Amino acid sequence: MTHETTVPFPDxxxxxxxxxxxxxxxVGSADAQRAETERVxxxxxxxxxxxxxxxxxxxxxTEAENVLTYAQWTSDEAYRAYVRDxxxxxxxxxxxxxxxxxxxxxxxxxxxxxxxLLVPPVFDVDxxxxxxxAADNLLDGPLGTPFPGLVSSHFxxxxxxxxxxxWAQWVDEEAHERFMQSERPKECFEALSMPGVRGIGGxxxxxxxxxxx
Numbered sequence: 663m664t665h666e667t668t669v670p671f672p673d674x675x676x677x678x679x680x681x682x683x684x685x686x687x688x689v690g691s692a693d694a695q696r697a698e699t700e701r702v703x704x705x706x707x708x709x710x711x712x713x714x715x716x717x718x719x720x721x722x723x724t725e726a727e728n729v730l731t732y733a734q735w736t737s738d739e740a741y742r743a744y745v746r747d748x749x750x751x752x753x754x755x756x757x758x759x760x761x762x763x764x765x766x767x768x769x770x771x772x773x774x775x776x777x778x779l780l781v782p783p784v785f786d787v788d789x790x791x792x793x794x795x796a797a798d799n800l801l802d803g804p805l806g807t808p809f810p811g812l813v814s815s816h817f818x819x820x821x822x823x824x825x826x827x828x829w830a831q832w833v834d835e836e837a838h839e840r841f842m843q844s845e846r847p848k849e850c851f852e853a854l855s856m857p858g859v860r861g862i863g864g865x866x867x868x869x870x871x872x873x874x875x
Contacts, residue, residue, distance in 0.1 A: 669872050670872070671777050671780070671831060671869055672719045672732060672734060672872060672874065673874075674816045675765065675770075676716065676734065679734040679735070679736070679765065680764070681734075681736075681740075681762055681763075681764065681821075682733070682734055682735075682763040682764065683732075683734075683741065684730065684732055684733075684760055684761050685731040685733075685758050685759075687730075687731075690727060691727075692722075695723070695726060695870070696870075699720045699729065699870045702729075702731055703718070703720060703871050703873065710875070711873060713740065714735050714736045714743070715733065715735055715741075715875065716734040716736060716875050717733065717734045717874040718872070719731070719871070720732075721780055721868060721869055723865045723867050724867065725866075727865075728867075729870075730780075733760070738762060761820055761825065762820060762822070763820050763821065763827055764818065764819060764821060765816060765818055766797050766818060766819045767801055767816070767817050768814060769801060769815055770814045771812050771814055771815065772808060772810075772812060772833070775833050776813075777813045777814070777833060778832075778834055778868070778869075779834055779835055779837075779866055779868065780829070780830070780866070780867040781864050781865070781866055782827055782829050782830065784825055784826070784828075784862040784864060785826040785828075785854065785859055785860065785861055785862060786824065786825060786859075786861075787825065787858055787859050787860070788824075788858035788859075789823050793823060794819070795856070795859075796826050799853040799856075800815075800817070800828070800854070801815065801817065803850075804849035804853055805828075805850065809846060811832055811833045811836070811837020811841070812830065812841065813831040813832060813833060814830070814831045815829070816829045817829070828864070830864075835866060
């Protein structure tokens with residue numbers, strides 16, 4: 663069954679975005695997912711987004727275990743200024759520090775299709791050369807060719823050189839399931855079979871809420 667959403671996915675390829683903050687969090691239940699979504703989004707519902715913030719989106723895992731926050735900022739400096747001026751981590755000492763990414767490369771594979779499912783696998787890598795090589799091998803290889811239902815694939819590389827995030831958007835779970843039953847996952851594994859690259863995995867997520875400047 664296709665899942666319908668009235669909230670559009672964030673535009674990951676927008677040109678004014680300089681820094682992406684991704685915060686994965688295990689919460690353990692659907693009720694906890696809803697509570698965490700509200701906790702994240704509540705400060706931004708009234709008035710404009712903070713200076714420098716372009717969007718903030720919360721995704722919830724279909725297994726009712728995890729929450730993933732994706733925030734776009736004009737620059738890392740703008741985000742740091744916001745944290746300093748608001749004292750965010752002083753007010754929330756237990757808050758999880760986000761992983762800082764920048765968009766590296768991407769492909770729109772099914773223009774016109776509307777994504778309702780996110781699958782964001784992460785790779786642990788040894789340095790910037792491996793970041794680029796892992797993304798290039800996939801985008802110039804098995805993920806460079808359209809697959810029915812795969813709307814787009816955009817690779818983000820962490821600022822610290824340790825991770826690669828594949829922001830893969832799908833039309834629905836059925837399309838992703840067909841992908842997983844095809845030869846593509848094996849081809850992706852082979853494309854990443856090199857020293858210094860280790861897959862961490864990725865779950866299926868639905869967009870719970872989003873605000874965009």
